[in-house]
Amino acid sequence: MNWYAKIYSYCERGGDPSFWAEPLNAISNGAFIIAGLVAAYQLARQPAAHRAVFEWLLVLLVIVIGVGSFLFHTYATPWAVLADTIPISLFMLAYLGYALFRFVGLPWYLVIVALAGFYWSIDLARGITCSNELLPVTQAAGKRCFNGTLGYTPAFAALLIVGAILALMRHPAALYLLSAAAVFLLSMTFRTLDIELCALTRLDGRPLGTHFLWHIFNAVVLYLLLLGALRANRQA
DSSP, X not given: OOTTOOXXXXXXXXXXXXXXXXHHHHHTTHHHHHHHHHHHHHHHTSOGGGOOHHHHHHHHHHHHHHHHHHHHHHHOSHHHHHHHHHHHHHHHHHHHHHIIIIIIOOOHHHXXXXXXXXXXXXXXXXXXXXXXXXXXXXXXXXXXXGGGGGGGHHHHHHHHHHHHHHHHTTOTHHHHHHHHHHHHHHHHHHHHTTTTTGGGOEETXXXXXXXXXXXXXXXXXXXXXXXXXXXXXXHO
16 A cells, blocks of 8 residues: 555545645644643543543543544545554543443443444445445545445444433433534534535635535534533533
């Protein structure tokens, strides 16, 4: 594998290999860093008894997500893909495990089983192929089915399912997870339509796309999840 080959996945970059070919996609990652720093400030202000190492880890992962995604949308190489996707995968697994253990109250061995099933579902979702008759979105533009967004549908389903379980339990974290699911559905829509709307989203002749909105709304999603971790435990 050529670790320095250029990857052209999003509307804003087009066929431009330069570092700043995706200014909106790159700079919008600052939203993750802001979300993480605000959450870190809130966590630091909590009494020592309410601070947990795992909650600090979740906050740190959100900041690292912003840095990794910035690297991908500037360098756009296979090694930068890893910098982008590994922190995201770690956060999804870490938060799901945290929610199932801390909020739902599952024993650790069932949490491990659930995480294994979640990881398998992501791999399955990423392998779904589009049919021109049934799922034409993005394929018509010569890109991946749903622009790769189908790989995130298990995370959306997990938010809904765990949020619904917590609602039935009347757990205060339910509101945060279900709100995050609603915002995540919006952000997935913008990610999917990035290529489809490329010709309609231009400024001074430059393509913009909608991928930067995926970053901004996902920062809101992650902040809501962090708030659930920081606040709900004190209220439960």
